[in-house]
Amino acid sequence: MNGFERRKEQKKESIRQAAIELFKVFGFGKVSIGDIAHKANVSHVTIYNHFGSKDGLVRDVVRTVLSGLVAKSGEIIYGDKPYLEKLEAIIFSKAELAGQYQGELMKTAVRDYPEMAQLIETMWQNEIDKLIDDLVEEGREKGYIHKGLSQQAIKLYFEIIRNGAFSSLETISQLQVDSKLAEDLNSLFLFGLVGRDIKSE
Amino acid sequence: MNGFERRKEQKKESIRQAAIELFKVFGFGKVSIGDIAHKANVSHVTIYNHFGSKDGLVRDVVRTVLSGLVAKSGEIIYGDKPYLEKLEAIIFSKAELAGQYQGELMKTAVRDYPEMAQLIETMWQNEIDKLIDDLVEEGREKGYIHKGLSQQAIKLYFEIIRNGAFSSLETISQLQVDSKLAEDLNSLFLFGLVGRDIKSE
Amino acid sequence: MNGFERRKEQKKESIRQAAIELFKVFGFGKVSIGDIAHKANVSHVTIYNHFGSKDGLVRDVVRTVLSGLVAKSGEIIYGDKPYLEKLEAIIFSKAELAGQYQGELMKTAVRDYPEMAQLIETMWQNEIDKLIDDLVEEGREKGYIHKGLSQQAIKLYFEIIRNGAFSSLETISQLQVDSKLAEDLNSLFLFGLVGRDIKSE
Amino acid sequence: MNGFERRKEQKKESIRQAAIELFKVFGFGKVSIGDIAHKANVSHVTIYNHFGSKDGLVRDVVRTVLSGLVAKSGEIIYGDKPYLEKLEAIIFSKAELAGQYQGELMKTAVRDYPEMAQLIETMWQNEIDKLIDDLVEEGREKGYIHKGLSQQAIKLYFEIIRNGAFSSLETISQLQVDSKLAEDLNSLFLFGLVGRDIKSE
DNA sequence: AATGAATGAGGGTTCATTCAT
DNA sequence: GATGAATGAACCCTCATTCAT
Numbered sequence: 001m002n003g004f005e006r007r008k009e010q011k012k013e014s015i016r017q018a019a020i021e022l023f024k025v026f027g028f029g030k031v032s033i034g035d036i037a038h039k040a041n042v043s044h045v046t047i048y049n050h051f052g053s054k055d056g057l058v059r060d061v062v063r064t065v066l067s068g069l070v071a072k073s074g075e076i077i078y079g080d081k082p083y084l085e086k087l088e089a090i091i092f093s094k095a096e097l098a099g100q101y102q103g104e105l106m107k108t109a110v111r112d113y114p115e116m117a118q119l120i121e122t123m124w125q126n127e128i129d130k131l132i133d134d135l136v137e138e139g140r141e142k143g144y145i146h147k148g149l150s151q152q153a154i155k156l157y158f159e160i161i162r163n164g165a166f167s168s169l170e171t172i173s174q175l176q177v178d179s180k181l182a183e184d185l186n187s188l189f190l191f192g193l194v195g196r197d198i199k200s201e
Numbered sequence: 202m203n204g205f206e207r208r209k210e211q212k213k214e215s216i217r218q219a220a221i222e223l224f225k226v227f228g229f230g231k232v233s234i235g236d237i238a239h240k241a242n243v244s245h246v247t248i249y250n251h252f253g254s255k256d257g258l259v260r261d262v263v264r265t266v267l268s269g270l271v272a273k274s275g276e277i278i279y280g281d282k283p284y285l286e287k288l289e290a291i292i293f294s295k296a297e298l299a300g301q302y303q304g305e306l307m308k309t310a311v312r313d314y315p316e317m318a319q320l321i322e323t324m325w326q327n328e329i330d331k332l333i334d335d336l337v338e339e340g341r342e343k344g345y346i347h348k349g350l351s352q353q354a355i356k357l358y359f360e361i362i363r364n365g366a367f368s369s370l371e372t373i374s375q376l377q378v379d380s381k382l383a384e385d386l387n388s389l390f391l392f393g394l395v396g397r398d399i400k401s402e
Numbered sequence: 403m404n405g406f407e408r409r410k411e412q413k414k415e416s417i418r419q420a421a422i423e424l425f426k427v428f429g430f431g432k433v434s435i436g437d438i439a440h441k442a443n444v445s446h447v448t449i450y451n452h453f454g455s456k457d458g459l460v461r462d463v464v465r466t467v468l469s470g471l472v473a474k475s476g477e478i479i480y481g482d483k484p485y486l487e488k489l490e491a492i493i494f495s496k497a498e499l500a501g502q503y504q505g506e507l508m509k510t511a512v513r514d515y516p517e518m519a520q521l522i523e524t525m526w527q528n529e530i531d532k533l534i535d536d537l538v539e540e541g542r543e544k545g546y547i548h549k550g551l552s553q554q555a556i557k558l559y560f561e562i563i564r565n566g567a568f569s570s571l572e573t574i575s576q577l578q579v580d581s582k583l584a585e586d587l588n589s590l591f592l593f594g595l596v597g598r599d600i601k602s603e
Numbered sequence: 604m605n606g607f608e609r610r611k612e613q614k615k616e617s618i619r620q621a622a623i624e625l626f627k628v629f630g631f632g633k634v635s636i637g638d639i640a641h642k643a644n645v646s647h648v649t650i651y652n653h654f655g656s657k658d659g660l661v662r663d664v665v666r667t668v669l670s671g672l673v674a675k676s677g678e679i680i681y682g683d684k685p686y687l688e689k690l691e692a693i694i695f696s697k698a699e700l701a702g703q704y705q706g707e708l709m710k711t712a713v714r715d716y717p718e719m720a721q722l723i724e725t726m727w728q729n730e731i732d733k734l735i736d737d738l739v740e741e742g743r744e745k746g747y748i749h750k751g752l753s754q755q756a757i758k759l760y761f762e763i764i765r766n767g768a769f770s771s772l773e774t775i776s777q778l779q780v781d782s783k784l785a786e787d788l789n790s791l792f793l794f795g796l797v798g799r800d801i802k803s804e
Numbered sequence: 805a806a807t808g809a810a811t812g813a814g815g816g817t818t819c820a821t822t823c824a825t
Numbered sequence: 826g827a828t829g830a831a832t833g834a835a836c837c838c839t840c841a842t843t844c845a846t
Contacts, residue, residue: 008805027228027230027313029228029230029231030230030313032839032840032841033840033841033842034839034840034841042806042807043806043807043808044807044808044841044842045806045807045808045842045843045844046805046806046807048841048842048843049805049806053841053842054840054841054842087394112227112228112231139394144394144395145394145395146388146392146394146395148385149385149388149389149394150381150382150385152382152385153381153382153385153386153389154385154389154394156382156386157386157389157390157394159365160361160362160365161361161362161365162365163364163365164360164361164362164363164364164365180351180354181351181353181354181357184350184351184353184354184355185354185357185358187347187350187393188350188354188355188358188393189358189393189394190393190394190395191347191392191393191395192388192389192390192391192392192393193288193340193345193346193347193350193355193358193390193391194345194346194347194391194392208830209829209830212830212831233814233815233816234815234816234817235814235815235816243831243832244831244832244833245816245817245832246817246818246819246831246832246833247830247831247832249816249817249818250829250830250831250832251830254816254817255815255816255817410826429630429632429715431630431632431633432632432715434818434819434820435819435820435821436818436819436820444827444828445827445828445829446820446821446828446829447821447822447823447827447828447829448826448827448828450820450821450822451826451827455820455821456819456820456821489796514629514630514633541796546796546797547796547797548790548794548796548797550787551787551790551791551796552783552784552787554784554787555783555784555787555788555791556787556791556796558784558788559788559791559792559796561767562763562764562767563763563764563767564767566762566763566764566765566766566767582753582756583753583755583756583759586752586753586755586756586757587756587759587760589749589752589795590752590756590757590760590795591760591795591796592795592796592797593749593794593795593797594790594791594792594793594794594795595690595742595747595748595749595752595757595760595792595793596747596748596749596793596794610809611808611809614809614810635835635836635837636836636837636838637835637836637837645810645811646810646811646812647811647837647838648810648811648812648838648839648840649809649810649811651837651838651839652808652809652810652811653809656837656838657836657837657838
């Protein structure tokens with residue numbers, strides 16, 4: 001890639017980043033091409049030159065965000081942390097929260113751009129799902145997950161928790177400063193409402 | 202209330218219902234007054250005569266939906282079902298899912314109409330929160346909820362599950378036909394990932 | 403007129419008065435039927451029942467105001483005050499200023515409702531003009547108006563002064579408290595810029 | 604200024620001119636952006652691109668017209684015509700009448716756009732007022748204006764005449780073809796109703 | 805390649821007016 | 826006779842998009 005193309009790619013990337021930031025805060029519908037152009041310090045038309053249309057930009061953003069999400073999750077799941085830390089990381093960790101957030105972004109993408117649903121479904125199913133499957137499998141093997149529970153139920157539980165966690169972003173961000181709260185939540189996640197003391201393990 | 206006012210209230214209600222249905226599917230921003238007027242079979246000016254502005258309509262819808270949500274939750278929580286059924290009803294039951302859905306509607310209300318945040322916060326805090334408190338309290342007393350867990354953690358867990366449940370609407374709607382899945386989910390909710398057989402209770 | 407019709411006439415009159423007050427301040431165009439109905443404490447439709455349309459109301463107001471203006475001017479001109487006082491009264495006096503104001507109202511009536519121009523022209527020409535003619539005639543006879551000046555020129559001068567006086571309402575209202583200013587203006591009116599001391603008369 | 608900017612300025616100017624013409628005839632309130640766009644042969648969005656809003660356009664027009672009025676008046680007052688001709692030019696001349704007309708435009712600007720009052724007041728006070736002051740001062744020095752009259756009274760008289768002259772546009776436009784009428788009006792202005800023959804000067 | 809200019813479609817809102825009670 | 830309900834037309838404004846430079 002020569003200097004010319006690099007500059008071009010940089011500009012494209014700065015537009016993408018501006019778009020992602022605005023989309024995250026205001027959703028796809030409320031952000032205009034003009035807003036993005038302003039934030040990225042380019043003319044509107046430049047965006048059209050690079051992405052063709054607003055739909056094109058949204059599609060590009062969706063792909064970018066999903067890819068990043070898959071990559072980051074993969075690093076955690078196939079990394080060598082202890083299993084419980086992986087679990088926590090996937091579900092509650094700050095790094096992941098950005099991803100959760102972006103997961104939410106995908107939801108609105110499906111709502112506002114139905115024609116994009118298939119793209120998202122495909123990537124989600126093929127990539128994310130496989131990652132979660134592996135995570136659950138590891139949990140079963142290591143005894144952290146009850147063997148009687150169906151794979152489907154566990155994945156649904158994961159999805160519920162992951163998605164729900166996003167909705168409570170602010171409270172969750174307190175987990176880092178309130179260790180009792182973090183401990184309790186982990187306990188709830190592992191042992192449920194009826195519970196068992198973590199220490200008694 | 203004479204026939205005049207009744208008809209007026211009927212029309213207002215039909216506008217409200219049309220609005221709620223559209224808002225639920227497309228969000229506040231994407232639905233135009235014209236869309237609602239069309240669905241409700243009235244002129245769009247009629248909407249202005251009744252609700253003053255789009256903001257006015259949104260505010261009215263928010264109030265209506267929240268009130269309904271509070272009322273329905275109250276019926277369940279202060280009803281005389283067994284505790285576990287209440288728990289399930291609040292979190293997973295189909296009847297409640299509509300409410301969950303509408304809870305999500307509130308989220309987008311806050312995002313798109315920040316000036317309305319206070320109204321929602323107030324109702325939510327004052328009403329919903331108190332209901333959940335009572336539900337948790339009952340759970341503690343009856344031994345369904347571990348006493349070592351802080352109230353804050355439990356409520357956060359509830360919120361995560363409730364909000365997350367919405368995101369998985371379609372799967373959750375299978376619970377009614379797939380009793381193994383339902384049982385597993387309940388088990389996860391009560392005993393966590395590590396689990397314990399429900400039967401061993 | 404029985405009690406019934408009197409009440410009806412009262413309501414009509416209160417609508418008229420509300421309309422006049424609003425028209426004076428905001429002009430015909432900016433005042434809505436709703437505004438007038440609100441100020442007169444009646445339903446919009448009542449205005450339609452009485453005046454047929456907004457145009458009808460405007461027409462009625464124009465007629466009413468013009469008639470009043472003619473009557474008031476007639477009282478002054480055919481009254482028995484000294485001539486100079488009549489002159490002053492017609493042109494600068496507070497009582498007349500309301501009339502001036504309403505004269506301005508007529509201007510905007512012509513501008514916004516061209517079809518009404520003829521009505522105004524007719525009344526103005528036939529009534530007001532005749533009054534001014536008589537006033538000028540009396541002035542000539544009594545030596546207050548130079549005989550070499552054409553009737554047309556004098557009437558134009560009158561019109562200019564009358565209309566111009568409206569535009570400076572606020573300043574003019576000071577005339578009553580600043581007698582030097584009033585004296586000077588009268589002097590300017592009678593003897594022009596080059597002037598002559600009133601006392602030297 | 605390159606060809607790009609020149610074309611832009613031309614289009615802006617043509618919009619301004621269309622707006623001024625329409626505003627003069629129908630007032631600010633009655634003229635829609637669509638009307639102006641049609642007259643200027645552009646899309647109404649172009650007007651928004653150039654002036655931001657209707658208010659923005661009105662503000663621009665006000666500034667433009669006021670500046671022109673100040674400039675034209677200055678040329679006359681500081682020019683080297685005989686004093687009486689300056690006087691006549693400022694008050695009655697056709698060229699000035701357009702300005703008078705535009706002065707009236709300012710009146711309605713204040714009425715319909717109160718927030719603009721300060722802008723107008725400022726320019727009017729600072730610029731126009733100073734010009735009139737200088738004109739009066741010159742008149743006093745050259746003996747055309749009686750020394751016993753207060754500056755305030757004279758300026759009020761000027762204002763009345765100037766404003767009144769606008770209201771009688773049509774008649775005044777006859778001054779150019781009816782020299783007797785013009786002579787008489789000048790006489791009235793300089794020597795008042797009681798008068799003195801101009802020839803006796 | 806990048807930009808300012810220009811636009812058609814559509815959204816929220818107001819108003820004069822008619823209809824049904 | 827008086828009123829609240831309902832409406833079509835028109836207005837201001839925004840946005841995604843194309844054109845000309």
